[in-house]
Amino acid sequence: MNSMSELPIRILLAKIGLDGHDRGVKVLARSFRDAGFDVIYTGLWQTAQSSMLAALQEDIDVVGVSLLSAAHLTVMPEVLRWRKELGIEDVPVVLGGIVPEDEHQQLLDMGCAAVFNPGSPVTEIIATMKRLAEQRRRMSAAEAIRGYDDHQDTALAQLLTHIARGQLDGTWTPPAGKARIIGVTGAPGVGKSSFIGRLGKGLCARGHRVAVVAVDPSSPVHGGALLGDRLRMMWGEPEENFFIRSLSSGKVYGGLGPRCAEIVQAFSGYGFDYVLVESVGAGQSDTAIHDIVERTLLLLMPESGDAIQFSKAGIMEIADAFVINKCDLAGADATVGQLKSALEGDRPVFRASTVLNEGIDAVVDWITQ
């Protein structure tokens, strides 16, 4: 993964339906990361549609579906139907779960690339994923650019991969777009991703097209990454005009990944109205986000720091507005009070709760005004 033109294989792990058995999928996610893959996990309670939409948007090389609910003969045809519907039949889908021996062939015949049972060694699964990823036929940069110009989402998704790999450095510039670029930052655990999910859906509800660039850290040891932001964002019903792209930070410091700015511009040129940029859980020195966005929202949570922390330089200074998230927790009023008294000027301070879906509209108002 050291070569500039090579980025990790991108794997989507999907849990579809109500089944909450996630021991296997979690072990696999970590094993895949350690094998150098970028892993995007959908989280629980997804549908066939939301999973395949994620595969499209994330330009996934192989999809792994985990089903321990015995519903595979109902769910897998749906998955494959959505794969076709969304035009990503080049993406292989493998299934892991409790599948009776006599149903393996049936699943392979309908189009699953492989079926794994409990007890399949992880090394064997990794080898299969690598082989399938290598066999996948990707669009060339030229094909992707043509498709992008024709407004094909599949081409946009693959073009973003070419950009991230540096294959278009200096050779292609996206058309000028009109998107407004909003940064969302804050310390780990304040709920940035869930908030962006609500915010994005709020904007979509008002008829806007919204893209998200979500950055998670890469493992310094193996080069792979667990990209977990999407899991919080795509929670609930899938939304057609909400395009989420997860990036691993690679070795770039400052809270953003490589070529984040170029990816934002590509979204803008494609016709999105808003691009939301989530940075790696930020500390006070991670201010890179400020350079590529028009406005920055800083998320805090109740009792997340005393007034002295607020007045420190760095990330507090670059914020254009503040959101006290998790206002359903105790201490919200005190935190709002502390923050207001520490701030100079009249930057807005919003209160929100993503759990209760409250306070989001006011932020949408501020962004769209």
Next chain:
Amino acid sequence: MATRPVEDNARRSAAAPFVGPQDVAGKNWAGEVPPPGEYPYTRGIHREMYRKRIWTMRQFAGFGSADQTNQRFKYLLEHGQTGLSTAFDLPTLMGRDSDDPLALGEVGRCGVAISSLDDMRRLFDGIALDQVSTSMTINAPAAILLAFYIAVAQERGIGADQLRGTLQNDILKEFHAQNEYVFPPRPSVKLVIDTIEYGAQHMPLWNTVSISGYHIREAGASAVEEMAFTLADGMCYTEESLARGLDVDEFAKRLSFFFDVHNDFFEEIAKFRAARRIWARTMRHKYQAQHERSWWLRCHAQTAGVTLTEQQPLNNVVRVAYQAMAAVLGGTQSLHTNSMDETLALPTEQAVKVALRTQQILAHETNVTQVADPLGGSWFIEKLTDEVEREADAIFREIDALGGVIPAIEQGYFRRRIAETAMRQNNAFDNGEAVVVGVNKFVDDDYVRVPILKIDPAVEKQQVARLAQMKKDRDVKRHGAALAALDRAARDGENLMPHLIAGAQAGATVGEMMNTMANVFGRYDGGPEW
């Protein structure tokens, strides 16, 4: 997917090859391991143990429609089972009706589908609710299912005070491991305390919470983590009940526990012994319980589903037998033995029967029932019990340092720890350090086919149709009023049990009552760790 359970043997294999009196020198025998039936109950909660009363043989059952499960219940009762245990399907477990879009393909598949009072009536048709003890394995919507059960009993002239059984109702372990939560942790626990309070006032024979380590263990935790997380959850419910204003002796004796039994024979036995001792001391000294029954850790045990293999499935009968023996030597009050075919599908009747026979052989042929805690006083078992207790204490301190169980959930502590242990176990399996017979050692190509139970997809269609009919037939006004009252009570922070019973009687479904509460409590997305 390699989800094989493999024990973390490093500690044991690094230790000396045998244990002697020097390893337990200085032990306070009279204080720590008095005779069975004496505080702190290391050796068991009863002096006579199984000689006086054999453990309850309780096989979990449920699949398809309410009518089919009702038939299975009757079959099990006819074959000598002494308690009923209900498995619900995933939609019901998640508080969704059979006609919910996310229920597609899962109705009646891994348990019985119960969406309304009408389904509950048919599930217990012809079964005397004042005669059986019923266990219901359900959590997020547990209060609603309890309300259904109470309402069915009332229709037959049986009061809530005559009902015997156990509601799993342990939402905390859902956040740690099993993922069947709906509301955020705080309102979820509030609802559990509502049932504890209701039970303390109206249901003296009912176990309101079965504080469960089983799912924590199956998700990948070690034996010590399983036990420590479970007892920490029990302490959390106790503290929240005290904060509600309940007297500890009013509710503590109705708390029960549910543990997994894995392959590491002696460690499992030590786990039960250490758990009883910790719980008794905590209830007596920390929470000042006065009654002896409040100090007792009563538990149900189940053999470890995750240890069973798809390969050479008959081997599973042997695994289950050893695990069942460990549970009995550990002093459990009731036991479920897994069926050999459950890695393949839901168990067939024949496999369920073999599992039940495994317990009956243990109870009636081996004579292990004749003396309580036969391993008590073994240098090894006593040393191991002490070690397990010490390691659990270290975990309690970590949880305390995070601010308690709920803050630790909100910080992802439990999920992170369980996932890391699961990963370690998986690595040990992959590199062959941990042997699973028939899977990574002694492998053969003989694929023994066992018959598999398949659920007819027609069950889903019939269930959805029946639900639609019920919704058409119910009294719209009464139904709307019941949901409005539930909404108001949730906003006002009232005990919701009476409103859920009224809702059940008014034809409100599981999904409708869950949605009403979710509008007030919010829906939880799982917290920071995955």
